[in-house]
Amino acid sequence: MTVPGGASDASGALRLLLIGPPGAGKGTQAARLSEAYGIPAISTGDIFRENVKNGTELGVQAKGYMDAGQYVPDSLTNDLVRDRLSQPDVADGFLLDGYPRTLQQVEELDGILGVDGFSLDAVVVLTADTDEVVTRLLKRSAEQGRSDDTEEVIRKRLDVYEEQTAPLVAVYDERGLVVNVDGLGDIDVVTGRIIAALAAR
Ligand code: B4P
Numbered sequence: 656m657t658v659p660g661g662a663s664d665a666s667g668a669l670r671l672l673l674i675g676p677p678g679a680g681k682g683t684q685a686a687r688l689s690e691a692y693g694i695p696a697i698s699t700g701d702i703f704r705e706n707v708k709n710g711t712e713l714g715v716q717a718k719g720y721m722d723a724g725q726y727v728p729d730s731l732t733n734d735l736v737r738d739r740l741s742q743p744d745v746a747d748g749f750l751l752d753g754y755p756r757t758l759q760q761v762e763e764l765d766g767i768l769g770v771d772g773f774s775l776d777a778v779v780v781l782t783a784d785t786d787e788v789v790t791r792l793l794k795r796s797a798e799q800g801r802s803d804d805t806e807e808v809i810r811k812r813l814d815v816y817e818e819q820t821a822p823l824v825a826v827y828d829e830r831g832l833v834v835n836v837d838g839l840g841d842i843d844v845v846t847g848r849i850i851a852a853l854a855a856r
Protein backbone atom coordinates (compact mmCIF):
# COMPACT_ATOMS: atom_id res chain seq x y z
CA MET A 656 0.00 0.00 0.00
CA THR A 657 1.20 3.51 -0.65
CA VAL A 658 0.60 6.77 1.17
CA PRO A 659 -2.44 8.37 -0.46
CA GLY A 660 -1.15 11.28 -2.51
CA GLY A 661 2.25 10.91 -0.90
CA ALA A 662 5.69 9.36 -1.08
CA SER A 663 6.48 5.93 -2.54
CA ASP A 664 8.42 4.70 -5.56
CA ALA A 665 7.11 3.68 -8.98
CA SER A 666 6.46 0.12 -7.78
CA GLY A 667 4.38 1.49 -4.88
CA ALA A 668 6.89 0.29 -2.28
CA LEU A 669 7.22 2.57 0.71
CA ARG A 670 10.53 2.76 2.57
CA LEU A 671 10.47 4.75 5.77
CA LEU A 672 12.73 5.49 8.72
CA LEU A 673 11.55 6.48 12.18
CA ILE A 674 14.02 8.52 14.22
CA GLY A 675 13.55 10.00 17.68
CA PRO A 676 14.99 10.02 21.18
CA PRO A 677 14.33 7.10 23.52
CA GLY A 678 10.73 7.32 24.67
CA ALA A 679 9.56 9.52 21.80
CA GLY A 680 7.17 6.76 20.78
CA LYS A 681 9.06 5.08 17.93
CA GLY A 682 8.08 1.52 18.80
CA THR A 683 4.53 2.57 19.61
CA GLN A 684 4.05 4.41 16.31
CA ALA A 685 5.96 1.85 14.24
CA ALA A 686 3.38 -0.83 15.06
CA ARG A 687 0.54 1.45 13.97
CA LEU A 688 2.24 2.63 10.79
CA SER A 689 3.09 -0.95 9.88
CA GLU A 690 -0.60 -1.78 10.02
CA ALA A 691 -1.71 1.39 8.24
CA TYR A 692 0.65 0.91 5.29
CA GLY A 693 0.89 -2.88 5.21
CA ILE A 694 4.67 -2.90 5.54
CA PRO A 695 6.84 -4.67 8.11
CA ALA A 696 8.16 -2.58 11.02
CA ILE A 697 11.73 -3.57 11.78
CA SER A 698 13.00 -2.53 15.21
CA THR A 699 16.67 -3.19 15.90
CA GLY A 700 15.92 -2.73 19.62
CA ASP A 701 13.23 -5.46 19.49
CA ILE A 702 15.56 -7.79 17.58
CA PHE A 703 18.32 -7.27 20.15
CA ARG A 704 15.91 -7.83 23.06
CA GLU A 705 14.62 -11.03 21.46
CA ASN A 706 18.19 -12.27 21.11
CA VAL A 707 18.97 -11.36 24.74
CA LYS A 708 15.86 -13.23 25.86
CA ASN A 709 16.84 -16.32 23.85
CA GLY A 710 20.46 -16.19 25.01
CA THR A 711 21.89 -16.17 21.47
CA GLU A 712 25.50 -15.19 20.76
CA LEU A 713 24.24 -11.83 19.41
CA GLY A 714 22.15 -11.34 22.56
CA VAL A 715 25.09 -12.06 24.84
CA GLN A 716 27.20 -9.52 22.95
CA ALA A 717 24.46 -6.85 22.85
CA LYS A 718 23.24 -7.07 26.45
CA GLY A 719 26.13 -5.27 28.13
CA TYR A 720 25.86 -2.29 25.79
CA MET A 721 22.09 -2.05 26.12
CA ASP A 722 22.09 -2.29 29.91
CA ALA A 723 24.64 0.54 30.02
CA GLY A 724 22.57 2.75 27.70
CA GLN A 725 25.21 2.52 24.97
CA TYR A 726 24.67 1.64 21.34
CA VAL A 727 25.47 -1.87 20.23
CA PRO A 728 28.55 -1.70 17.94
CA ASP A 729 27.84 -0.80 14.31
CA SER A 730 29.36 -4.04 13.03
CA LEU A 731 26.81 -6.21 14.89
CA THR A 732 23.88 -3.89 14.15
CA ASN A 733 24.66 -3.52 10.45
CA ASP A 734 24.95 -7.28 9.97
CA LEU A 735 21.54 -7.91 11.46
CA VAL A 736 19.88 -5.18 9.38
CA ARG A 737 21.57 -6.40 6.19
CA ASP A 738 20.23 -9.87 6.90
CA ARG A 739 16.74 -8.63 7.79
CA LEU A 740 16.49 -6.49 4.64
CA SER A 741 17.33 -9.53 2.51
CA GLN A 742 14.07 -11.23 3.59
CA PRO A 743 11.27 -11.39 0.99
CA ASP A 744 8.69 -9.53 3.09
CA VAL A 745 10.44 -6.18 2.55
CA ALA A 746 9.81 -6.26 -1.22
CA ASP A 747 6.82 -3.94 -0.85
CA GLY A 748 8.59 -1.63 1.56
CA PHE A 749 9.48 -1.40 5.23
CA LEU A 750 9.63 0.88 8.22
CA LEU A 751 12.93 0.88 10.09
CA ASP A 752 12.41 1.81 13.75
CA GLY A 753 15.60 2.86 15.52
CA TYR A 754 18.01 2.25 12.63
CA PRO A 755 20.19 3.97 11.53
CA ARG A 756 21.41 5.59 14.74
CA THR A 757 24.98 6.51 13.72
CA LEU A 758 26.54 8.08 10.64
CA GLN A 759 28.26 4.79 9.89
CA GLN A 760 24.85 3.06 9.91
CA VAL A 761 23.55 5.70 7.46
CA GLU A 762 26.36 4.78 5.06
CA GLU A 763 25.68 1.09 5.53
CA LEU A 764 21.97 1.51 4.82
CA ASP A 765 22.76 3.58 1.71
CA GLY A 766 24.92 0.70 0.54
CA ILE A 767 22.32 -1.98 1.28
CA LEU A 768 19.58 -0.11 -0.58
CA GLY A 769 21.85 1.12 -3.38
CA VAL A 770 22.70 -2.40 -4.54
CA ASP A 771 19.07 -2.82 -5.63
CA GLY A 772 18.70 0.77 -6.79
CA PHE A 773 16.31 1.51 -3.93
CA SER A 774 16.09 4.72 -1.94
CA LEU A 775 14.21 6.00 1.07
CA ASP A 776 10.89 7.78 0.66
CA ALA A 777 10.82 9.68 3.94
CA VAL A 778 12.44 9.94 7.36
CA VAL A 779 9.93 10.61 10.12
CA VAL A 780 11.55 12.47 13.03
CA LEU A 781 9.46 12.14 16.16
CA THR A 782 10.10 14.89 18.70
CA ALA A 783 9.41 14.93 22.44
CA ASP A 784 11.01 16.95 25.23
CA THR A 785 13.33 15.39 27.78
CA ASP A 786 11.00 15.62 30.79
CA GLU A 787 8.23 13.86 28.88
CA VAL A 788 10.42 11.01 27.61
CA VAL A 789 11.95 10.41 31.05
CA THR A 790 8.45 10.29 32.56
CA ARG A 791 7.26 7.84 29.89
CA LEU A 792 10.24 5.54 30.26
CA LEU A 793 10.04 5.49 34.07
CA LYS A 794 6.37 4.56 33.72
CA ARG A 795 7.32 1.76 31.32
CA SER A 796 9.99 0.66 33.79
CA ALA A 797 7.37 0.30 36.51
CA GLU A 798 5.12 -1.67 34.12
CA GLN A 799 7.62 -3.83 32.21
CA GLY A 800 10.89 -3.70 34.16
CA ARG A 801 13.12 -3.22 31.10
CA SER A 802 16.72 -3.29 32.30
CA ASP A 803 17.65 -0.11 30.40
CA ASP A 804 14.76 1.97 31.78
CA THR A 805 16.35 3.07 35.08
CA GLU A 806 16.66 6.85 35.43
CA GLU A 807 20.47 6.77 35.21
CA VAL A 808 20.47 4.64 32.04
CA ILE A 809 17.64 6.68 30.47
CA ARG A 810 19.73 9.87 30.91
CA LYS A 811 22.72 8.10 29.38
CA ARG A 812 20.59 6.97 26.41
CA LEU A 813 19.39 10.54 25.89
CA ASP A 814 23.01 11.80 25.88
CA VAL A 815 24.03 9.11 23.40
CA TYR A 816 21.07 10.05 21.19
CA GLU A 817 22.05 13.74 21.17
CA GLU A 818 25.66 12.95 20.46
CA GLN A 819 25.36 10.18 17.88
CA THR A 820 21.86 10.18 16.39
CA ALA A 821 20.60 13.79 16.40
CA PRO A 822 23.21 14.71 13.71
CA LEU A 823 21.54 12.24 11.32
CA VAL A 824 18.54 14.55 11.02
CA ALA A 825 20.65 17.17 9.20
CA VAL A 826 22.03 14.50 6.86
CA TYR A 827 18.56 13.37 5.82
CA ASP A 828 17.25 16.92 5.78
CA GLU A 829 19.83 17.78 3.12
CA ARG A 830 18.35 14.97 1.06
CA GLY A 831 14.88 16.49 1.46
CA LEU A 832 13.56 13.44 3.31
CA VAL A 833 12.77 14.72 6.79
CA VAL A 834 9.22 14.95 8.09
CA ASN A 835 9.14 16.41 11.62
CA VAL A 836 6.26 15.26 13.78
CA ASP A 837 5.38 16.37 17.31
CA GLY A 838 5.31 13.19 19.42
CA LEU A 839 3.51 14.78 22.37
CA GLY A 840 -0.14 14.07 23.01
CA ASP A 841 -2.51 11.18 22.57
CA ILE A 842 -1.01 8.16 20.75
CA ASP A 843 -3.79 8.11 18.10
CA VAL A 844 -3.36 11.83 17.52
CA VAL A 845 0.38 11.36 16.93
CA THR A 846 -0.32 8.52 14.45
CA GLY A 847 -2.76 10.79 12.62
CA ARG A 848 -0.13 13.54 12.45
CA ILE A 849 2.43 11.19 10.92
CA ILE A 850 0.02 9.85 8.30
CA ALA A 851 -1.13 13.36 7.39
CA ALA A 852 2.46 14.63 7.15
CA LEU A 853 3.46 11.75 4.86
CA ALA A 854 0.42 12.23 2.66
CA ALA A 855 1.26 15.93 2.30
CA ARG A 856 4.71 15.18 0.85
P1 B4P B 1 14.93 0.83 21.29
O1 B4P B 1 14.24 -0.46 21.43
O2 B4P B 1 14.83 1.50 19.97
O3 B4P B 1 14.38 1.71 22.50
P2 B4P B 1 13.89 3.21 22.66
O4 B4P B 1 14.77 4.17 21.96
O5 B4P B 1 13.69 3.40 24.11
O6 B4P B 1 12.50 3.35 21.96
P3 B4P B 1 11.20 2.49 22.09
O7 B4P B 1 10.76 2.31 20.70
O8 B4P B 1 11.34 1.27 22.88
O9 B4P B 1 10.23 3.34 22.99
P4 B4P B 1 9.05 4.27 22.54
O10 B4P B 1 9.76 5.54 22.24
O11 B4P B 1 8.15 3.72 21.49
O12 B4P B 1 16.48 0.66 21.64
C1 B4P B 1 16.91 0.05 22.86
C2 B4P B 1 18.42 -0.15 22.84
O13 B4P B 1 18.79 -1.09 21.76
C3 B4P B 1 19.29 1.08 22.55
O14 B4P B 1 19.51 1.86 23.72
C4 B4P B 1 20.58 0.39 22.01
O15 B4P B 1 21.39 -0.11 23.05
C5 B4P B 1 20.07 -0.76 21.20
N1 B4P B 1 19.89 -0.40 19.78
C6 B4P B 1 18.71 -0.38 19.11
N2 B4P B 1 18.92 0.01 17.83
C7 B4P B 1 20.26 0.24 17.69
C8 B4P B 1 21.08 0.69 16.62
N3 B4P B 1 20.58 0.99 15.41
N4 B4P B 1 22.41 0.83 16.83
C9 B4P B 1 22.95 0.52 18.02
N5 B4P B 1 22.23 0.11 19.08
C10 B4P B 1 20.89 -0.04 18.94
O16 B4P B 1 8.08 4.32 23.80
C11 B4P B 1 8.50 4.56 25.12
C12 B4P B 1 7.31 4.55 26.08
O17 B4P B 1 6.48 5.68 25.86
C13 B4P B 1 6.40 3.34 25.97
O18 B4P B 1 6.11 2.87 27.26
C14 B4P B 1 5.13 3.87 25.31
O19 B4P B 1 3.97 3.20 25.75
C15 B4P B 1 5.11 5.31 25.77
N6 B4P B 1 4.48 6.20 24.79
C16 B4P B 1 4.67 6.18 23.45
N7 B4P B 1 3.97 7.15 22.86
C17 B4P B 1 3.31 7.83 23.88
C18 B4P B 1 2.43 8.96 23.90
N8 B4P B 1 2.06 9.60 22.77
N9 B4P B 1 1.97 9.38 25.12
C19 B4P B 1 2.34 8.75 26.25
N10 B4P B 1 3.17 7.65 26.29
C20 B4P B 1 3.65 7.21 25.10
